Amino acid sequence: MRSPHVGQGSNSANVRRFNERLVLQALRRAGEASKADLARLANLTSTAVGSIITSLIENGLIEVTGRRLDGQRGQPASLLRLDPRGAFAIGVRLDRTSIETVLVNFAGQMIARRSHDLLLPQPPVAQEIVQRDIRDLLSRLDARERSRIAGIGVAQPYNLGSWLRELGLPADTFRVWNDVDFAGELGRALALPVFSENDGNAAAIAELFYGCGRQRDDFIYLFLGPAIGGGIAIDGDCVRGLTGNAGDFAVMPVPPSRLPSAAQPPGKWDILLSRASLISLRRHLRHYGETVDSRADLEACIARGHPAVEEWLDDCVDALAPALRASLCVLDLRAVVLDADVDAGLVDTLMKRLRVAVAATAPEASITPELVRGTFGPDAGALGAATLPMFFNFSPRAGILMGAGAQTQEVSHAAN
Template identity: 30%
Template sequence: MRWGAGFVSGDMTRTAVLALLARRGPLSRAQIAELLDLSPATITQGTRRLLAEGLLVEEAPRPSQGGGRPSIPLALVPESAHTIGIQVAHEHVTGVTCRLDAEVVHSFRHTFDPAAPDALQTLITLIRTEIDEARHRGLPLAGVGVAVPGIVDPETGTLRMSVRLGWNGLPLAARLREALGVPVFVDNDISAVTAAERLYGPGADEADFLLAAIGQGIGLGMVLDGAPYRGALGAAGEFGHMPVQPDGPVCVCGNRGCLESLVSTEALLRRAHDAGILPAASDLDDLGTAARNGDPAAVALLQTAATLLGRALAGVVNLLGPRSVVVIGEITALWDLLGEPMHAVLLDHLLPCVRDTTIEVRPWDDELIAASAARVVLAAPLAAPRQRG
């Protein structure tokens, strides 16, 4: 498992060991060292600290297959630490509490108005309620992870810009840390999902992959040479703001013809309403039903979206050369309609040497971003390497 130059520090070893055991279950020190491609001495030293902290426990020895000394498996103690994850969106706040093994044990959802004068205080109150509940239940709390749509400074957790929330230059991590009195890590929502995928998902075995999130907004998570890539100012991955149509509609960012203004779920519904395909109160399921029933205008709308998306993805794949692309988001509900035409366009524009790049589509989970934010706390050295909890 390659983690990228400079990322396998003591803290990163800790993160990698805990995530590996969460995915694979009990393993011996030798197995951990082999799977993480680290020295046995490094693993022995790192696991000694984790055992002392009560995060790991030694299980009964197992006979060696080669007839040597029995191996002693190490296992997580799932209840030894918990994290709270928060997704802040422009209409709601979703939250979860996770155990050390990344299992969700509690979740909630509240309506939320980021434009309200007391929006930040409302967010603080919601998180404090969850912290109090965790403490009431006697759950050891490692910290809080917060995922937001927008550009987050990886060093400070400051939300530089969020056109969705209307929050700009907000030192969100510092404000939450001061108000809540617990470690808090703030990350871009798609970056949080990408870091969690790198640690806990199938992407844990991939050193180079992309994660394309397509819903009301569009973002791109990137793992390059084993580590998430965020750019110098945390602004990497704004895939939705790639210009694709000079005379296209005005985007929420203020520019014209961005990919997001044409193929996000919000844009598709708006265009379907404007074209008279659907009434104003319709949703994504209604658009899918119209296309599956053969409505030519609905089919044409989705065909155009598939073409634009395929071209844009081809450009990114040609540029970065990942082994795989994972597609998530509300758009996946329409993938039976979009997938085949998008893939055909993608292949038409890919360089021959990267045409074996796989496209994997995951069913959308409304709690995914919040759960990933919870895992950012454990993944802090990887997900937010310079923020201080």
């Protein structure tokens, strides 16, 4: 039987960790704040916050930036902020058509990046590319900064070898990825902790940690990439589900597309990624004879208002609006964040049409959610990967208060 003193001490340490992360979250959301501000925002006593601030300054995670000069009586309050050099993280985004590796600091600023616009190669080749890029990025840090690496985040679509017919991709290239532990191999090669997550959840976590999550704890997140990814944020945490695939909007059933470029499904229903994805847009543009081999080619077609883009938008919204409405009925959330791998006006146009379509499908007594533009655009996937080590090390997730069992789960998640 465990000693009650051990349990009490362990619980006290967990509460302390949780409160430290509450203060870091409050400071991340405020940007700059005084001790009194942080006590109010974190709902802690001034004494508790004072002790936490001292500890966080000693650990190099926050810094004093000056004093508040607003005409108040008495001694001006010291202002604090996150120290950008307090922690660093590497993010690796593996997609079916690209590899990106980025270095970010504690404030979420991207310091450097390496990107490769190519069909995802075989796993050993991808490992070689990623390891070389990581070593190159780490060489930009001095010895002190390298000692403050929180870890590496890897974001990739789960089931890379699936849905290849819908995406129009070669099966032999991707099916081998289903049996590869890319993140585990990367961690062993570089001797750094690696946090792995599907790309939709990773991008949602970046939005939660550094983006619109600074103002709201609950939202559905949708990211329009080669496929469509997503995540669900509730109470300031990302909902993972049994297999880590909660928010897998890509495989929601939808009626088949009526576009002449779309392949017909073998059954009555198709899946959302066949209609709401950049690969489906590329497919439709190629049907018109356009060359769209890169993101730049795609944005050029969007910018000049190609008729195929308009046709695809109609088809995309026709599938996406009811899928989104169904999700809102289940989750009862009031905000939807939408972002994409390309822009050139596409995101704003899609949001405008989606607002109208979602409102038109609202049942009686149901409200239309707020549609919010995502913060990071094409950087969302890579920044999401880099946010994983930051999120799991510095976010006030409720699991911290559950004690040793939750800590074991966190370590296990990092190792997978």
